[in-house]
Amino acid sequence: MADGVIQLQCECKHDAWGKKGNESLAGRLWSQMPGASPLDDSETYSEMWMGTYPSVPSRLASSGELLSDHVKRNPSLLGETYCERYRREVPFLPKILSFAKALPLQLHPDKKLAEKLHAQDPIKFGDTNHKPEIAVALTRFELFVGFKPIGELADILRLGPLQTILPQHEVVNEGILREVCRTLLQISSNTVSDVVKNLKAIPLSELGEKNQYIPNLLERLSEQYSDSDNGLLVASLLMNFMTLEPGQAVCVPADSIHAWLSGDILECMARSDNVLNTGFCPRASRDNIELFTSALTFKPHDQEAALLPARPSLMGINEKTVKYTPPFSEFNVLATNLAAKESETHTDLQAPSILVVTGGSGTMKVLGDGKTLNLSEGSVFFAGPEAKLQFATGNGIMIYRAYATL
Numbered sequence: 001m002a003d004g005v006i007q008l009q010c011e012c013k014h015d016a017w018g019k020k021g022n023e024s025l026a027g028r029l030w031s032q033m034p035g036a037s038p039l040d041d042s043e044t045y046s047e048m049w050m051g052t053y054p055s056v057p058s059r060l061a062s063s064g065e066l067l068s069d070h071v072k073r074n075p076s077l078l079g080e081t082y083c084e085r086y087r088r089e090v091p092f093l094p095k096i097l098s099f100a101k102a103l104p105l106q107l108h109p110d111k112k113l114a115e116k117l118h119a120q121d122p123i124k125f126g127d128t129n130h131k132p133e134i135a136v137a138l139t140r141f142e143l144f145v146g147f148k149p150i151g152e153l154a155d156i157l158r159l160g161p162l163q164t165i166l167p168q169h170e171v172v173n174e175g176i177l178r179e180v181c182r183t184l185l186q187i188s189s190n191t192v193s194d195v196v197k198n199l200k201a202i203p204l205s206e207l208g209e210k211n212q213y214i215p216n217l218l219e220r221l222s223e224q225y226s227d228s229d230n231g232l233l234v235a236s237l238l239m240n241f242m243t244l245e246p247g248q249a250v251c252v253p254a255d256s257i258h259a260w261l262s263g264d265i266l267e268c269m270a271r272s273d274n275v276l277n278t279g280f281c282p283r284a285s286r287d288n289i290e291l292f293t294s295a296l297t298f299k300p301h302d303q304e305a306a307l308l309p310a311r312p313s314l315m316g317i318n319e320k321t322v323k324y325t326p327p328f329s330e331f332n333v334l335a336t337n338l339a340a341k342e343s344e345t346h347t348d349l350q351a352p353s354i355l356v357v358t359g360g361s362g363t364m365k366v367l368g369d370g371k372t373l374n375l376s377e378g379s380v381f382f383a384g385p386e387a388k389l390q391f392a393t394g395n396g397i398m399i400y401r402a403y404a405t406l
């Protein structure tokens with residue numbers, strides 16, 4: 001039982017921004033779970049969660065028992081050090097997200113702020129933990145993350161339509177950027193509409209080479225959330241707008257501003273669900289702007305700094321495995337991409353892990369106990385610290401595996 005390889009049954013959420021029916025990778029993977037119902041083409045399938053978080057928990061496929069209860073009763077599944085350090089919980093939370101329109105413009109509080117907010121409002125902020133996250137593109141992924149470099153922002157802040165709403169400064173620094181962000185989030189719906197209309201009317205020649213995309217993006221976001229959503233201005237003007245291809249990833253530290261625009265991704269985060277939203281959502285469900293802007297960090301500050309490169313990993317002995325290593329402690333993510341007839345073996349990670357098959361099919365042999373399991377799209381397994389896993393495929397397979405780190 002030390003390998004503890006357990007098939008999981010996960011749940012999928014239905015947020016309004018999710019892709020519908022068969023268009024949604026999250027939905028397609030979820031629909032392959034034991035016990036899942038067929039996809040409904042009129043329903044959105046936004047996020048499939050894998051782990052022990054209580055609001056969207058995973059269960060053992062064999063018995064329906066909650067994974068959280070199962071690891072509490074069998075602490076060896078986590079290993080002694082992880083058990084102690086993370087209080088008998090899986091310390092990370094992988095998710096598959098599929099979105100057809102922008103998710104709320106958001107940040108996740110750091111530990112200190114999370115503790116304070118939890119003490120004030122434990123219902124809304126259920127966790128005292130931080131929630132740094134990474135996002136790996138599974139299909140083409142458009143996103144906003146962090147702020148543009150100061151030099152580029154200085155040019156944007158000089159644009160005519162912003163002159164009437166923003167105080168003008170000779171130089172731009174992070175303090176001024178915080179003020180600008182606050183102002184853009186606070187102005188009235190009517191003012192947002194006016195500024196958006198005027199920005200869309202600027203001749204492209206006045207926008208500068210790097211900002212040619214802004215009018216089209218404003219148009220696209222207006223169609224998604226009306227032209228009076230303050231998020232339009234913050235995302236389009238101030239933030240890094242990026243497009244990632246499958247396998248590319250970004251890292252989002254606690255307190256870092258981000259919004260996902262389109263695509264299917266694997267997200268992994270520290271175990272928490274705290275979020276502050278300020279745009280791309282109804283005014284009534286926006287969080288306090290003062291709180292949001294005072295918590296903001298200015299990392300990452302350009303596109304390069306936001307990227308999280310995948311590096312070859314020795315944990316895959318056939319060199320078919322790469323690793324995403326974010327600079328925080330709770331987890332790393334392995335990705336094993338096998339072409340037809342290829343195989344790979346993961347050494348024992350000495351840490352609990354959760355793996356998901358995002359494409360293709362094959363087999364997984366648990367070395368030591370000799371059992372061989374079938375893998376297909378949507379197969380999700382928990383594996384204990386000592387599991388040595390050998391993967392093989394006839395037609396190719398894509399596997400992501402998140403594991404705990406100290």
Ligand SMILES: [Zn+2]
Nearest residue numbers: 106108133258
């Ligand atoms: Zn987030």
